[in-house]
Amino acid sequence: MEGLTKSFGSQNIWRDVTLTLPAGEVSALLGPSGTGKSVFLKTLIGLLHPEQGSVIIDGTDITKCSAKELYEIRKLFGVLFQDGALFGSMSLYDNIAFPLREHTKKKENEIREIVMEKIDLVGLAGAEDKLPGEISGGMRKRAGLARALVLDPQIILCDEPDSGLDPVRTAYISQLLIDINAQIDATILIVTHNINIARTIPDNIGMLFRKELVMFGPREQLLTSEQPVVKQFLSGDRFGPIGMSEEKDEAVAAAEAAMQAAGISGGGTKDDFSEIIPQVQPNPGMPERKAVARHRARVMEMLHTLPPNAQEAIRRSMEEEDRLRAEAHAHAQETVAVGAGAVAAGGRGGDEWTSAEAPGGDYDANAFDGNEYTGSDAPTQNWSAPQADNAATEPIHTGDYAPPHDGRGR
Structure with a gap:
Protein backbone atom coordinates (compact mmCIF):
# COMPACT_ATOMS: atom_id res chain seq x y z
CA MET A 1 0.00 0.00 0.00
CA THR A 224 8.48 -1.79 23.50
CA SER A 225 7.58 1.62 22.05
CA GLU A 226 7.64 4.69 24.28
CA GLN A 227 5.14 6.58 22.11
CA PRO A 228 2.37 7.84 24.45
CA VAL A 229 -0.49 6.82 22.15
CA VAL A 230 0.90 3.28 21.79
CA LYS A 231 1.51 2.86 25.53
CA GLN A 232 -1.97 4.19 26.39
CA PHE A 233 -3.71 1.89 23.91
CA LEU A 234 -1.83 -1.20 25.07
CA SER A 235 -2.55 -0.49 28.72
CA GLY A 236 -6.19 0.53 28.16
CA ASP A 237 -5.77 3.66 30.27
CA ARG A 238 -7.93 6.79 29.86
CA PHE A 239 -4.98 9.07 30.64
CA GLY A 240 -3.16 9.87 27.40
CA PRO A 241 -3.66 11.24 23.88
CA ILE A 242 -6.68 9.01 23.09
CA GLY A 243 -10.01 10.36 24.34
CA MET A 244 -13.68 9.46 24.06
CA SER A 245 -13.62 11.45 20.83
CA GLU A 246 -10.62 11.16 18.53
CA GLU A 247 -9.36 14.65 19.31
CA LYS A 248 -9.09 15.05 23.07
CA ASP A 249 -10.04 18.53 24.32
CA GLU A 250 -7.10 20.49 25.81
CA ALA A 251 -9.04 21.26 29.00
CA VAL A 252 -9.88 17.57 29.44
CA ALA A 253 -6.26 16.59 28.82
CA ALA A 254 -5.06 19.11 31.43
CA ALA A 255 -7.60 17.90 34.01
CA GLU A 256 -6.62 14.28 33.45
CA ALA A 257 -2.92 15.13 33.69
CA ALA A 258 -3.62 16.73 37.08
CA MET A 259 -5.53 13.64 38.25
CA GLN A 260 -2.71 11.39 37.11
CA ALA A 261 -0.16 13.54 38.94
CA ALA A 262 -2.32 13.25 42.06
CA GLY A 263 -2.14 9.46 41.87
CA ILE A 264 -5.69 8.87 40.65
CA SER A 265 -5.98 5.73 38.52
CA GLY A 266 -6.90 5.94 34.86
CA GLY A 267 -8.36 2.44 35.00
CA GLY A 268 -5.75 0.78 32.80
CA THR A 269 -3.88 -2.43 33.36
CA LYS A 270 -0.56 -2.22 35.18
CA ASP A 271 1.01 -5.07 33.23
CA ASP A 272 4.72 -4.71 32.55
CA PHE A 273 4.84 -4.19 28.80
CA SER A 274 8.64 -4.06 28.83
CA GLU A 275 8.37 -7.88 28.92
CA ILE A 276 7.48 -9.27 25.51
CA ILE A 277 5.21 -12.30 25.87
CA PRO A 278 6.40 -15.22 23.69
CA GLN A 279 4.48 -15.64 20.46
CA VAL A 280 1.97 -18.47 20.16
CA GLN A 281 3.51 -21.52 18.45
CA PRO A 282 1.85 -23.95 15.98
CA ASN A 283 0.29 -27.04 17.51
CA PRO A 284 2.47 -30.18 17.75
CA GLY A 285 2.56 -31.99 14.42
CA MET A 286 2.32 -28.78 12.40
CA PRO A 287 5.19 -27.66 10.17
CA GLU A 288 7.57 -25.01 11.49
CA ARG A 289 6.44 -21.51 10.49
CA LYS A 290 8.64 -20.23 7.65
CA ALA A 291 7.85 -16.69 8.83
CA VAL A 292 9.94 -17.18 11.99
CA ALA A 293 13.34 -16.96 10.32
CA ARG A 294 12.35 -14.09 8.02
CA HIS A 295 10.97 -12.12 10.93
CA ARG A 296 13.97 -12.85 13.18
CA ALA A 297 16.41 -11.66 10.50
CA ARG A 298 14.54 -8.34 10.15
CA VAL A 299 14.41 -7.75 13.90
CA MET A 300 18.14 -8.39 14.23
CA GLU A 301 18.86 -5.87 11.47
CA MET A 302 17.02 -3.10 13.30
CA LEU A 303 17.80 -4.09 16.90
CA HIS A 304 20.73 -1.70 17.32
CA THR A 305 18.47 1.28 16.47
CA LEU A 306 16.17 0.65 19.45
CA PRO A 307 16.60 1.94 23.03
CA PRO A 308 18.65 -0.29 25.38
CA ASN A 309 15.62 -1.41 27.42
CA ALA A 310 13.84 -2.49 24.22
CA GLN A 311 16.94 -4.39 23.07
CA GLU A 312 17.13 -6.26 26.37
CA ALA A 313 13.42 -7.15 26.30
CA ILE A 314 13.73 -8.41 22.73
CA ARG A 315 16.77 -10.55 23.55
CA ARG A 316 14.93 -12.13 26.48
CA SER A 317 11.85 -12.82 24.34
CA MET A 318 13.98 -14.45 21.63
CA GLU A 319 15.65 -16.73 24.16
CA GLU A 320 12.26 -17.75 25.57
CA GLU A 321 10.79 -18.39 22.11
CA ASP A 322 13.83 -20.51 21.17
CA ARG A 323 13.33 -22.55 24.33
CA LEU A 324 9.62 -23.08 23.59
CA ARG A 325 10.33 -24.11 19.99
CA ALA A 326 12.99 -26.57 21.14
CA GLU A 327 10.52 -28.09 23.63
CA ALA A 328 7.84 -28.37 20.92
CA HIS A 329 10.35 -30.04 18.61
CA ALA A 330 11.37 -32.52 21.31
CA HIS A 331 7.70 -33.26 22.08
CA ALA A 332 6.96 -33.93 18.40
CA GLN A 333 9.90 -36.33 18.13
CA GLU A 334 8.77 -38.11 21.29
CA THR A 335 5.26 -38.48 19.84
CA VAL A 336 6.68 -39.97 16.65
CA ALA A 337 8.81 -42.41 18.64
CA VAL A 338 5.87 -43.52 20.80
CA GLY A 339 3.68 -44.02 17.73
CA ALA A 340 6.37 -46.04 15.97
CA GLY A 341 6.86 -48.26 19.02
CA ALA A 342 3.14 -48.89 19.36
CA VAL A 343 2.78 -49.93 15.73
CA ALA A 344 5.88 -52.11 15.85
CA ALA A 345 4.46 -53.87 18.91
CA GLY A 346 1.19 -54.36 17.04
CA GLY A 347 2.83 -56.49 14.34
CA ARG A 348 4.39 -54.52 11.50
CA GLY A 349 7.15 -57.08 11.35
CA GLY A 350 9.59 -54.76 13.08
CA ASP A 351 9.59 -52.28 10.22
CA GLU A 352 10.40 -48.77 11.36
CA TRP A 353 8.28 -45.74 10.61
CA THR A 354 9.76 -43.28 8.18
CA SER A 355 9.46 -39.61 9.03
CA ALA A 356 6.87 -39.26 6.28
CA GLU A 357 4.72 -42.15 7.57
CA ALA A 358 4.96 -41.51 11.27
CA PRO A 359 2.21 -39.72 13.18
CA GLY A 360 2.93 -36.01 12.98
CA GLY A 361 5.10 -36.63 9.93
CA ASP A 362 4.32 -33.15 8.58
CA TYR A 363 6.46 -31.74 11.35
CA ASP A 364 9.85 -30.64 10.01
CA ALA A 365 12.31 -32.76 11.94
CA ASN A 366 15.18 -30.75 10.46
CA ALA A 367 13.82 -27.45 11.72
CA PHE A 368 16.77 -27.00 14.06
CA ASP A 369 19.48 -28.62 11.96
CA GLY A 370 21.70 -25.55 12.10
CA ASN A 371 21.25 -24.62 8.44
CA GLU A 372 21.74 -20.93 7.92
CA TYR A 373 18.92 -18.72 6.71
CA THR A 374 20.03 -16.01 4.30
CA GLY A 375 16.89 -13.89 4.53
CA SER A 376 17.50 -12.77 0.96
CA ASP A 377 13.84 -13.00 0.02
CA ALA A 378 12.45 -11.25 3.08
CA PRO A 379 10.86 -7.88 2.23
CA THR A 380 12.41 -5.11 4.27
CA GLN A 381 10.95 -1.97 2.74
CA ASN A 382 8.66 0.39 4.61
CA TRP A 383 9.70 -0.75 8.08
CA SER A 384 9.78 2.31 10.33
CA ALA A 385 12.21 2.00 13.22
CA PRO A 386 12.35 4.83 15.79
CA GLN A 387 15.81 6.30 16.12
CA ALA A 388 17.32 6.68 19.55
CA ASP A 389 20.31 8.88 20.41
CA ASN A 390 21.46 6.39 23.00
CA ALA A 391 20.97 3.29 20.84
CA ALA A 392 23.58 0.64 21.43
CA THR A 393 26.09 0.10 18.61
CA GLU A 394 27.80 -3.06 19.86
CA PRO A 395 27.24 -6.33 17.94
CA ILE A 396 24.24 -8.29 19.13
CA HIS A 397 24.81 -11.86 20.27
CA THR A 398 21.77 -14.12 20.42
CA GLY A 399 23.23 -17.37 21.66
CA ASP A 400 22.81 -20.63 19.81
CA TYR A 401 19.64 -19.82 17.86
CA ALA A 402 19.47 -21.71 14.56
CA PRO A 403 16.66 -20.46 12.25
CA PRO A 404 14.22 -23.02 10.90
CA HIS A 405 15.10 -24.77 7.64
CA ASP A 406 12.39 -24.09 5.05
CA GLY A 407 13.17 -27.12 2.91
CA ARG A 408 14.61 -25.09 0.04
CA GLY A 409 18.21 -24.83 1.20
CA ARG A 410 17.76 -21.66 3.27
Whole structure:
Protein backbone atom coordinates (compact mmCIF):
# COMPACT_ATOMS: atom_id res chain seq x y z
CA MET A 1 0.00 0.00 0.00
CA GLU A 2 1.46 3.34 -1.08
CA GLY A 3 0.11 6.79 -0.16
CA LEU A 4 -3.45 5.58 0.48
CA THR A 5 -5.97 8.32 1.28
CA LYS A 6 -9.67 7.65 1.85
CA SER A 7 -12.58 10.01 2.56
CA PHE A 8 -16.36 9.85 2.68
CA GLY A 9 -17.51 13.21 1.39
CA SER A 10 -15.79 15.91 3.42
CA GLN A 11 -14.84 13.42 6.19
CA ASN A 12 -11.25 12.27 5.82
CA ILE A 13 -10.79 8.73 7.22
CA TRP A 14 -7.03 8.33 6.87
CA ARG A 15 -4.35 9.85 4.67
CA ASP A 16 -1.05 8.87 3.09
CA VAL A 17 -0.92 5.35 4.56
CA THR A 18 2.13 3.49 3.27
CA LEU A 19 3.19 0.01 4.38
CA THR A 20 4.14 -3.42 3.05
CA LEU A 21 2.64 -6.55 4.55
CA PRO A 22 5.48 -9.11 4.63
CA ALA A 23 4.49 -12.15 2.60
CA GLY A 24 3.78 -15.25 4.65
CA GLU A 25 3.64 -13.43 8.00
CA VAL A 26 0.85 -12.58 10.44
CA SER A 27 0.24 -8.86 10.98
CA ALA A 28 -2.20 -6.98 13.22
CA LEU A 29 -3.70 -3.51 12.82
CA LEU A 30 -4.66 -1.68 16.01
CA GLY A 31 -6.30 1.64 16.69
CA PRO A 32 -9.17 3.29 18.58
CA SER A 33 -12.73 2.72 17.39
CA GLY A 34 -13.66 4.87 14.42
CA THR A 35 -10.15 5.22 12.95
CA GLY A 36 -11.04 3.40 9.73
CA LYS A 37 -9.54 -0.05 10.27
CA SER A 38 -12.47 -1.87 8.66
CA VAL A 39 -12.44 0.69 5.84
CA PHE A 40 -8.76 -0.15 5.35
CA LEU A 41 -9.52 -3.85 4.91
CA LYS A 42 -12.31 -3.15 2.43
CA THR A 43 -9.94 -0.93 0.45
CA LEU A 44 -7.40 -3.77 0.23
CA ILE A 45 -9.88 -6.00 -1.62
CA GLY A 46 -11.33 -3.28 -3.83
CA LEU A 47 -14.73 -2.95 -2.15
CA LEU A 48 -13.91 0.71 -1.52
CA HIS A 49 -11.84 2.91 -3.81
CA PRO A 50 -9.26 5.34 -2.34
CA GLU A 51 -9.01 8.94 -3.53
CA GLN A 52 -5.22 8.61 -3.79
CA GLY A 53 -2.60 5.90 -3.62
CA SER A 54 -2.01 2.33 -4.77
CA VAL A 55 -2.77 -1.17 -3.51
CA ILE A 56 -0.36 -3.55 -5.25
CA ILE A 57 -1.06 -7.26 -4.91
CA ASP A 58 1.10 -9.76 -6.77
CA GLY A 59 2.30 -6.98 -9.08
CA THR A 60 -1.21 -5.68 -9.90
CA ASP A 61 -2.48 -2.29 -8.72
CA ILE A 62 -6.10 -3.05 -7.88
CA THR A 63 -7.01 0.65 -7.83
CA LYS A 64 -6.35 0.81 -11.58
CA CYS A 65 -7.13 -2.70 -12.84
CA SER A 66 -10.22 -3.86 -14.74
CA ALA A 67 -13.21 -5.54 -13.10
CA LYS A 68 -12.12 -8.87 -14.61
CA GLU A 69 -8.60 -8.54 -13.18
CA LEU A 70 -10.01 -7.56 -9.80
CA TYR A 71 -12.28 -10.65 -9.84
CA GLU A 72 -9.22 -12.87 -10.36
CA ILE A 73 -7.16 -11.07 -7.70
CA ARG A 74 -9.92 -11.58 -5.13
CA LYS A 75 -9.53 -15.34 -5.47
CA LEU A 76 -6.28 -14.93 -3.52
CA PHE A 77 -8.23 -13.59 -0.53
CA GLY A 78 -10.21 -15.07 2.30
CA VAL A 79 -12.09 -12.42 4.27
CA LEU A 80 -13.69 -12.67 7.70
CA PHE A 81 -15.96 -9.63 8.03
CA GLN A 82 -16.72 -8.10 11.41
CA ASP A 83 -20.36 -9.25 11.43
CA GLY A 84 -19.80 -12.52 9.57
CA ALA A 85 -21.60 -11.19 6.44
CA LEU A 86 -23.46 -14.45 5.84
CA PHE A 87 -26.36 -14.85 3.40
CA GLY A 88 -29.42 -14.92 5.66
CA SER A 89 -31.49 -17.22 3.42
CA MET A 90 -28.76 -19.87 3.10
CA SER A 91 -27.81 -22.57 5.58
CA LEU A 92 -24.34 -22.43 7.12
CA TYR A 93 -23.33 -25.28 4.81
CA ASP A 94 -24.38 -23.38 1.68
CA ASN A 95 -22.76 -20.17 2.94
CA ILE A 96 -19.45 -21.94 3.41
CA ALA A 97 -19.76 -23.83 0.11
CA PHE A 98 -20.54 -20.64 -1.84
CA PRO A 99 -16.90 -19.69 -2.75
CA LEU A 100 -16.23 -23.25 -3.97
CA ARG A 101 -19.32 -23.22 -6.19
CA GLU A 102 -18.52 -19.69 -7.42
CA HIS A 103 -14.82 -20.06 -8.16
CA THR A 104 -14.18 -23.77 -8.81
CA LYS A 105 -15.56 -26.63 -10.89
CA LYS A 106 -15.47 -29.16 -8.08
CA LYS A 107 -18.16 -31.80 -7.83
CA GLU A 108 -20.64 -31.69 -4.96
CA ASN A 109 -19.07 -34.66 -3.19
CA GLU A 110 -15.68 -32.88 -3.25
CA ILE A 111 -17.29 -29.66 -2.04
CA ARG A 112 -18.99 -31.50 0.81
CA GLU A 113 -15.72 -33.04 1.96
CA ILE A 114 -13.99 -29.64 2.05
CA VAL A 115 -16.92 -27.81 3.67
CA MET A 116 -17.39 -30.40 6.43
CA GLU A 117 -13.65 -30.29 7.16
CA LYS A 118 -13.80 -26.49 7.65
CA ILE A 119 -17.02 -26.76 9.69
CA ASP A 120 -15.32 -29.21 12.02
CA LEU A 121 -12.23 -26.99 12.14
CA VAL A 122 -14.21 -24.06 13.59
CA GLY A 123 -16.29 -26.22 15.95
CA LEU A 124 -19.67 -26.03 14.19
CA ALA A 125 -20.23 -29.74 13.47
CA GLY A 126 -23.96 -30.47 13.71
CA ALA A 127 -25.00 -26.87 12.96
CA GLU A 128 -24.42 -26.95 9.20
CA ASP A 129 -28.15 -27.03 8.36
CA LYS A 130 -29.07 -24.03 10.51
CA LEU A 131 -29.75 -20.55 9.12
CA PRO A 132 -27.63 -17.59 10.30
CA GLY A 133 -30.65 -16.19 12.15
CA GLU A 134 -30.98 -19.36 14.20
CA ILE A 135 -27.52 -19.22 15.78
CA SER A 136 -25.57 -16.87 18.03
CA GLY A 137 -23.33 -14.05 16.84
CA GLY A 138 -20.24 -16.00 17.88
CA MET A 139 -21.33 -19.00 15.82
CA ARG A 140 -21.97 -16.74 12.82
CA LYS A 141 -18.43 -15.37 13.23
CA ARG A 142 -16.99 -18.89 13.21
CA ALA A 143 -19.04 -19.78 10.12
CA GLY A 144 -17.67 -16.68 8.43
CA LEU A 145 -14.15 -17.84 9.25
CA ALA A 146 -14.85 -21.29 7.77
CA ARG A 147 -16.04 -19.60 4.57
CA ALA A 148 -12.93 -17.40 4.50
CA LEU A 149 -10.72 -20.50 4.70
CA VAL A 150 -12.57 -22.77 2.30
CA LEU A 151 -10.40 -21.90 -0.75
CA ASP A 152 -7.11 -22.13 1.22
CA PRO A 153 -6.38 -18.47 0.36
CA GLN A 154 -2.91 -16.94 0.12
CA ILE A 155 -4.08 -13.76 1.90
CA ILE A 156 -6.46 -13.84 4.88
CA LEU A 157 -8.08 -10.66 6.25
CA CYS A 158 -9.79 -10.88 9.64
CA ASP A 159 -11.86 -7.96 10.91
CA GLU A 160 -12.02 -8.37 14.70
CA PRO A 161 -12.08 -12.19 14.77
CA ASP A 162 -12.69 -12.14 18.53
CA SER A 163 -15.84 -9.99 18.53
CA GLY A 164 -18.81 -11.99 19.76
CA LEU A 165 -16.57 -14.82 20.97
CA ASP A 166 -15.81 -15.82 24.53
CA PRO A 167 -12.13 -15.88 25.64
CA VAL A 168 -11.78 -19.64 25.14
CA ARG A 169 -13.12 -19.61 21.55
CA THR A 170 -10.95 -16.54 20.88
CA ALA A 171 -7.90 -18.54 21.94
CA TYR A 172 -8.90 -21.40 19.63
CA ILE A 173 -9.45 -19.06 16.67
CA SER A 174 -6.08 -17.38 17.31
CA GLN A 175 -4.33 -20.76 17.43
CA LEU A 176 -6.11 -21.77 14.23
CA LEU A 177 -4.73 -18.72 12.39
CA ILE A 178 -1.18 -19.56 13.53
CA ASP A 179 -1.61 -23.19 12.41
CA ILE A 180 -2.92 -22.08 9.00
CA ASN A 181 0.08 -19.80 8.59
CA ALA A 182 2.37 -22.74 9.40
CA GLN A 183 0.59 -25.04 6.93
CA ILE A 184 0.25 -22.82 3.85
CA ASP A 185 2.51 -19.81 4.59
CA ALA A 186 -0.51 -17.51 4.19
CA THR A 187 -0.21 -13.76 4.64
CA ILE A 188 -2.65 -12.78 7.41
CA LEU A 189 -3.85 -9.33 8.52
CA ILE A 190 -5.93 -9.11 11.70
CA VAL A 191 -7.81 -5.99 12.78
CA THR A 192 -8.35 -6.21 16.52
CA HIS A 193 -8.89 -4.36 19.80
CA ASN A 194 -7.85 -7.44 21.77
CA ILE A 195 -4.50 -6.62 23.37
CA ASN A 196 -3.84 -10.25 24.24
CA ILE A 197 -4.13 -11.16 20.54
CA ALA A 198 -1.87 -8.24 19.62
CA ARG A 199 0.79 -9.32 22.12
CA THR A 200 0.86 -13.04 21.31
CA ILE A 201 -0.28 -13.73 17.73
CA PRO A 202 1.17 -11.40 15.05
CA ASP A 203 4.70 -11.10 13.72
CA ASN A 204 4.09 -7.43 12.93
CA ILE A 205 1.85 -4.71 14.33
CA GLY A 206 0.57 -1.40 12.96
CA MET A 207 -1.51 1.32 14.58
CA LEU A 208 -3.87 3.91 13.11
CA PHE A 209 -4.60 7.09 15.07
CA ARG A 210 -5.84 10.55 14.08
CA LYS A 211 -6.09 9.66 10.39
CA GLU A 212 -2.50 8.46 10.13
CA LEU A 213 -0.46 5.30 10.47
CA VAL A 214 1.43 5.88 13.72
CA MET A 215 3.72 2.89 13.34
CA PHE A 216 4.08 -0.38 11.46
CA GLY A 217 6.82 -2.94 11.97
CA PRO A 218 7.89 -6.05 13.91
CA ARG A 219 5.78 -6.72 17.01
CA GLU A 220 8.84 -6.26 19.22
CA GLN A 221 9.19 -2.67 18.02
CA LEU A 222 5.65 -1.63 18.87
CA LEU A 223 5.39 -3.59 22.13
CA THR A 224 8.48 -1.79 23.50
CA SER A 225 7.58 1.62 22.05
CA GLU A 226 7.64 4.69 24.28
CA GLN A 227 5.14 6.58 22.11
CA PRO A 228 2.37 7.84 24.45
CA VAL A 229 -0.49 6.82 22.15
CA VAL A 230 0.90 3.28 21.79
CA LYS A 231 1.51 2.86 25.53
CA GLN A 232 -1.97 4.19 26.39
CA PHE A 233 -3.71 1.89 23.91
CA LEU A 234 -1.83 -1.20 25.07
CA SER A 235 -2.55 -0.49 28.72
CA GLY A 236 -6.19 0.53 28.16
CA ASP A 237 -5.77 3.66 30.27
CA ARG A 238 -7.93 6.79 29.86
CA PHE A 239 -4.98 9.07 30.64
CA GLY A 240 -3.16 9.87 27.40
CA PRO A 241 -3.66 11.24 23.88
CA ILE A 242 -6.68 9.01 23.09
CA GLY A 243 -10.01 10.36 24.34
CA MET A 244 -13.68 9.46 24.06
CA SER A 245 -13.62 11.45 20.83
CA GLU A 246 -10.62 11.16 18.53
CA GLU A 247 -9.36 14.65 19.31
CA LYS A 248 -9.09 15.05 23.07
CA ASP A 249 -10.04 18.53 24.32
CA GLU A 250 -7.10 20.49 25.81
CA ALA A 251 -9.04 21.26 29.00
CA VAL A 252 -9.88 17.57 29.44
CA ALA A 253 -6.26 16.59 28.82
CA ALA A 254 -5.06 19.11 31.43
CA ALA A 255 -7.60 17.90 34.01
CA GLU A 256 -6.62 14.28 33.45
CA ALA A 257 -2.92 15.13 33.69
CA ALA A 258 -3.62 16.73 37.08
CA MET A 259 -5.53 13.64 38.25
CA GLN A 260 -2.71 11.39 37.11
CA ALA A 261 -0.16 13.54 38.94
CA ALA A 262 -2.32 13.25 42.06
CA GLY A 263 -2.14 9.46 41.87
CA ILE A 264 -5.69 8.87 40.65
CA SER A 265 -5.98 5.73 38.52
CA GLY A 266 -6.90 5.94 34.86
CA GLY A 267 -8.36 2.44 35.00
CA GLY A 268 -5.75 0.78 32.80
CA THR A 269 -3.88 -2.43 33.36
CA LYS A 270 -0.56 -2.22 35.18
CA ASP A 271 1.01 -5.07 33.23
CA ASP A 272 4.72 -4.71 32.55
CA PHE A 273 4.84 -4.19 28.80
CA SER A 274 8.64 -4.06 28.83
CA GLU A 275 8.37 -7.88 28.92
CA ILE A 276 7.48 -9.27 25.51
CA ILE A 277 5.21 -12.30 25.87
CA PRO A 278 6.40 -15.22 23.69
CA GLN A 279 4.48 -15.64 20.46
CA VAL A 280 1.97 -18.47 20.16
CA GLN A 281 3.51 -21.52 18.45
CA PRO A 282 1.85 -23.95 15.98
CA ASN A 283 0.29 -27.04 17.51
CA PRO A 284 2.47 -30.18 17.75
CA GLY A 285 2.56 -31.99 14.42
CA MET A 286 2.32 -28.78 12.40
CA PRO A 287 5.19 -27.66 10.17
CA GLU A 288 7.57 -25.01 11.49
CA ARG A 289 6.44 -21.51 10.49
CA LYS A 290 8.64 -20.23 7.65
CA ALA A 291 7.85 -16.69 8.83
CA VAL A 292 9.94 -17.18 11.99
CA ALA A 293 13.34 -16.96 10.32
CA ARG A 294 12.35 -14.09 8.02
CA HIS A 295 10.97 -12.12 10.93
CA ARG A 296 13.97 -12.85 13.18
CA ALA A 297 16.41 -11.66 10.50
CA ARG A 298 14.54 -8.34 10.15
CA VAL A 299 14.41 -7.75 13.90
CA MET A 300 18.14 -8.39 14.23
CA GLU A 301 18.86 -5.87 11.47
CA MET A 302 17.02 -3.10 13.30
CA LEU A 303 17.80 -4.09 16.90
CA HIS A 304 20.73 -1.70 17.32
CA THR A 305 18.47 1.28 16.47
CA LEU A 306 16.17 0.65 19.45
CA PRO A 307 16.60 1.94 23.03
CA PRO A 308 18.65 -0.29 25.38
CA ASN A 309 15.62 -1.41 27.42
CA ALA A 310 13.84 -2.49 24.22
CA GLN A 311 16.94 -4.39 23.07
CA GLU A 312 17.13 -6.26 26.37
CA ALA A 313 13.42 -7.15 26.30
CA ILE A 314 13.73 -8.41 22.73
CA ARG A 315 16.77 -10.55 23.55
CA ARG A 316 14.93 -12.13 26.48
CA SER A 317 11.85 -12.82 24.34
CA MET A 318 13.98 -14.45 21.63
CA GLU A 319 15.65 -16.73 24.16
CA GLU A 320 12.26 -17.75 25.57
CA GLU A 321 10.79 -18.39 22.11
CA ASP A 322 13.83 -20.51 21.17
CA ARG A 323 13.33 -22.55 24.33
CA LEU A 324 9.62 -23.08 23.59
CA ARG A 325 10.33 -24.11 19.99
CA ALA A 326 12.99 -26.57 21.14
CA GLU A 327 10.52 -28.09 23.63
CA ALA A 328 7.84 -28.37 20.92
CA HIS A 329 10.35 -30.04 18.61
CA ALA A 330 11.37 -32.52 21.31
CA HIS A 331 7.70 -33.26 22.08
CA ALA A 332 6.96 -33.93 18.40
CA GLN A 333 9.90 -36.33 18.13
CA GLU A 334 8.77 -38.11 21.29
CA THR A 335 5.26 -38.48 19.84
CA VAL A 336 6.68 -39.97 16.65
CA ALA A 337 8.81 -42.41 18.64
CA VAL A 338 5.87 -43.52 20.80
CA GLY A 339 3.68 -44.02 17.73
CA ALA A 340 6.37 -46.04 15.97
CA GLY A 341 6.86 -48.26 19.02
CA ALA A 342 3.14 -48.89 19.36
CA VAL A 343 2.78 -49.93 15.73
CA ALA A 344 5.88 -52.11 15.85
CA ALA A 345 4.46 -53.87 18.91
CA GLY A 346 1.19 -54.36 17.04
CA GLY A 347 2.83 -56.49 14.34
CA ARG A 348 4.39 -54.52 11.50
CA GLY A 349 7.15 -57.08 11.35
CA GLY A 350 9.59 -54.76 13.08
CA ASP A 351 9.59 -52.28 10.22
CA GLU A 352 10.40 -48.77 11.36
CA TRP A 353 8.28 -45.74 10.61
CA THR A 354 9.76 -43.28 8.18
CA SER A 355 9.46 -39.61 9.03
CA ALA A 356 6.87 -39.26 6.28
CA GLU A 357 4.72 -42.15 7.57
CA ALA A 358 4.96 -41.51 11.27
CA PRO A 359 2.21 -39.72 13.18
CA GLY A 360 2.93 -36.01 12.98
CA GLY A 361 5.10 -36.63 9.93
CA ASP A 362 4.32 -33.15 8.58
CA TYR A 363 6.46 -31.74 11.35
CA ASP A 364 9.85 -30.64 10.01
CA ALA A 365 12.31 -32.76 11.94
CA ASN A 366 15.18 -30.75 10.46
CA ALA A 367 13.82 -27.45 11.72
CA PHE A 368 16.77 -27.00 14.06
CA ASP A 369 19.48 -28.62 11.96
CA GLY A 370 21.70 -25.55 12.10
CA ASN A 371 21.25 -24.62 8.44
CA GLU A 372 21.74 -20.93 7.92
CA TYR A 373 18.92 -18.72 6.71
CA THR A 374 20.03 -16.01 4.30
CA GLY A 375 16.89 -13.89 4.53
CA SER A 376 17.50 -12.77 0.96
CA ASP A 377 13.84 -13.00 0.02
CA ALA A 378 12.45 -11.25 3.08
CA PRO A 379 10.86 -7.88 2.23
CA THR A 380 12.41 -5.11 4.27
CA GLN A 381 10.95 -1.97 2.74
CA ASN A 382 8.66 0.39 4.61
CA TRP A 383 9.70 -0.75 8.08
CA SER A 384 9.78 2.31 10.33
CA ALA A 385 12.21 2.00 13.22
CA PRO A 386 12.35 4.83 15.79
CA GLN A 387 15.81 6.30 16.12
CA ALA A 388 17.32 6.68 19.55
CA ASP A 389 20.31 8.88 20.41
CA ASN A 390 21.46 6.39 23.00
CA ALA A 391 20.97 3.29 20.84
CA ALA A 392 23.58 0.64 21.43
CA THR A 393 26.09 0.10 18.61
CA GLU A 394 27.80 -3.06 19.86
CA PRO A 395 27.24 -6.33 17.94
CA ILE A 396 24.24 -8.29 19.13
CA HIS A 397 24.81 -11.86 20.27
CA THR A 398 21.77 -14.12 20.42
CA GLY A 399 23.23 -17.37 21.66
CA ASP A 400 22.81 -20.63 19.81
CA TYR A 401 19.64 -19.82 17.86
CA ALA A 402 19.47 -21.71 14.56
CA PRO A 403 16.66 -20.46 12.25
CA PRO A 404 14.22 -23.02 10.90
CA HIS A 405 15.10 -24.77 7.64
CA ASP A 406 12.39 -24.09 5.05
CA GLY A 407 13.17 -27.12 2.91
CA ARG A 408 14.61 -25.09 0.04
CA GLY A 409 18.21 -24.83 1.20
CA ARG A 410 17.76 -21.66 3.27
